[in-house]
Structures are given as C-alpha cells and as structure tokens.
Amino acid sequence: MKKTYKYRIYTNREVLGKAERWLFLCRRLYNTALEQRITIYRQNKGSISCYSQINQLPDLKAGFPEYREVGSQVLQDVLERLDRAYKAFFRRVKNGNGKVGFPRFKGRDRYDSFKLKQAGWKLDGKYLSIRNVGRFKLKLSRQIAGDIKTATIRREATGKWYVCFSCDDVPARVLEKSTNSIGIDVGIKSFLVDSEGNKVDSPKYLRQSEKLLRRRQRRLCRRVKGSNGRRQARVLVAKTHEKVKNQRNDFLHKVANQYISQYGVIFIEDLNIKGMVRNHHLSKSIADSSWSKFFELLNWKAEEAAREVIRIPRFEPSSKICSECGAVNQELKLSDRQWVCQACGVLHDRDFNAAINIARVGQTLQEQTYAVTQSVF
Numbered sequence: 001m002k003k004t005y006k007y008r009i010y011t012n013r014e015v016l017g018k019a020e021r022w023l024f025l026c027r028r029l030y031n032t033a034l035e036q037r038i039t040i041y042r043q044n045k046g047s048i049s050c051y052s053q054i055n056q057l058p059d060l061k062a063g064f065p066e067y068r069e070v071g072s073q074v075l076q077d078v079l080e081r082l083d084r085a086y087k088a089f090f091r092r093v094k095n096g097n098g099k100v101g102f103p104r105f106k107g108r109d110r111y112d113s114f115k116l117k118q119a120g121w122k123l124d125g126k127y128l129s130i131r132n133v134g135r136f137k138l139k140l141s142r143q144i145a146g147d148i149k150t151a152t153i154r155r156e157a158t159g160k161w162y163v164c165f166s167c168d169d170v171p172a173r174v175l176e177k178s179t180n181s182i183g184i185d186v187g188i189k190s191f192l193v194d195s196e197g198n199k200v201d202s203p204k205y206l207r208q209s210e211k212l213l214r215r216r217q218r219r220l221c222r223r224v225k226g227s228n229g230r231r232q233a234r235v236l237v238a239k240t241h242e243k244v245k246n247q248r249n250d251f252l253h254k255v256a257n258q259y260i261s262q263y264g265v266i267f268i269e270d271l272n273i274k275g276m277v278r279n280h281h282l283s284k285s286i287a288d289s290s291w292s293k294f295f296e297l298l299n300w301k302a303e304e305a306a307r308e309v310i311r312i313p314r315f316e317p318s319s320k321i322c323s324e325c326g327a328v329n330q331e332l333k334l335s336d337r338q339w340v341c342q343a344c345g346v347l348h349d350r351d352f353n354a355a356i357n358i359a360r361v362g363q364t365l366q367e368q369t370y371a372v373t374q375s376v377f
C-alpha cells in the first residue's frame, strides 16, 4: 500500500536561504524548459521530449554553474513535472474538457516545491539532511512506515516549510474483523448522518474559522491590485486557509477513524447527487471539498485496515423514498428537514431516512454479488 506522510520542518535562516535558492533555480529551469518547448513549436511545429530535455542538463550545468549545487534528480523532476503539465494539457484538449489552460510560466509565488528521489538526502531520526542545502528538524507527529520513495520539500503560502514522504509497501493496520455495516449520508444540515441515527456536525471552532476565512477572502477581493494592503490581506488569507485546512483534516480523520474502527462495510452515496445542496453554515465549495476529502480518507483508511467502502450508484433520490414502506414522496423539497409519509404515516428525519436507504441498497447489492459469486463457484 502507498501512503504519504507530511511533517513540518524547521531550520535556521541560512539553510532556508539555500532551500529558497533551490526553488528559484528549479522555477527558472521550469520556465526555461517551457520556453524551449514553445520556441521549437513556433519555429517548425516541432516538439522536444522530456528525455531530450533531461539529456541537456549537463549543458545547463556547464553554462550556469549555479545549477551544479542542485541534485540531478531534483532537476530531472522539474522537467518531468513540466512534461506532466503538457500531457495533462493535451489530454484535456483531446477530451474537450471544459476550460483548457496551457502550461503557464511560473511566477515567484507559483513554484513552491522540489522533489528528492533516492540520492542526495538522508533521514536520521528526526533530522533530514539534504546535500548542498543543510539540515532540517522534523516535527515527527507519527512514525513513518514502509519504504520511502521520494521526499518533497514544500514552502506553503504561509511561509512554513514541510516535507512529504511518499512511501511504498506500507503494512496494513490490523483491526478485528467486523461484519457490521452502516450507511452514511452526507447531510445538508449536519456534516453526516448514519443509518443508526448518529449525527456528526462539523465542530464549532471549524465553522468559525471558515467564516473568518470567507470574510478575509472578501476583504482581499476589495484591495487594489499591487497595493501593500493587498499583499498583507493575501498573507492573512493564506494563514487562515491553512488553519482551516488543518482543523478540517483533523476533524475528517477523527470521523473516518471512528467509522473504520467500528464497521466492516461502509456504504456511501455517490457524491454527484448532492450537486444542488446548500448548507446553512458552509458555502457549497467548502462542503463539497470536505465530503470528497472525507470519502477519500475513508477509502484510504479502509484499504489500510482491510475494510470495505462501497459507493452506491445514483438511484431514485434516496431522501424521497420512505425507508418504512418504500413509497416515494415526489413533493419533498430541499428545505424539508422532516416529512410524513403519505402512504404509511411515519415521520421521517430527512437525512436519517436517506442514510437508512443507502445502507439498505448497499446490503441488497452485497447480497446479490454474494449470490452471483456462490452460483459461479
């Protein structure tokens, strides 16, 4: 199993200066390589491969000796990154996907990481040493497992530095086997409701920071471009953004862990269904990104712990079906928090009813799959 571990890193001003310099050199290489590709295309409609660009690195080092201090694999990765941006661009053109942006030249604030592969660095306990840069101290919040394949050094918009270790062969977490299953409905009012009637709301501190973020984003929009006030406002937005992101991640991890540890099978609804949802506390984009992040975490953690997360394909909007008698309430509006089934008279909480339906469809699907497997063997 693959896994990425992220840690904050600290060091002194001199080492940071060198890391900044690497970012600068990588960005300049990226922009130069992009320019080369564009020029070759303009001159004779030709193209140059990533491979040939990598083969030109020794010439680059000869012409610009400052590049000798940067690890070769780091420079290779810059060119591979550009290549990925190109391929993604042509893929989107081919598929005709929405707005298609051509790979852009990177401005000072738009290039914020470099990737170390096998050589030129060492992790020793909580110290990370990078050749020609220096030593960083890690805030080791949890132990790394598996084999480290790459280490990416990143400067976030807040000015804080992080390292991300991307690992292979991370062993699965052993949990006691569980045959319990549950359905989860991501809610309109609550963050989620499950088929046993538990509601989970996003914590108050998170909602407050989200509100603060939106206020600061609006203020940033009002500032004049290029002004000092705008620069300050942007830093403030970045800091708040990071805070919200961390708080939200903590919350999502906690909720996901709770479900993974208790249930063997978790049924979730396909997220598209929620396209039109409006939430009282959250803007739509925040809510959407929280849900997709939550499902992503559930999937990872399930894989890690040999649990199952099953996505229920889109069916007759689950909230409109009465979980008692199966009648469909076509009159149900998005704003109806509760409703009474006209067929059987049961009073429903909208989200709880939907969660029950999700669990039920999931269990039926599972039984069918089971029956098919039984008949085959």
Ligand SMILES: [Zn+2]
Binding pocket: 322, 323, 324, 325, 326, 327, 341, 342, 343, 344, 345, 346
């Ligand atoms: Zn009913």
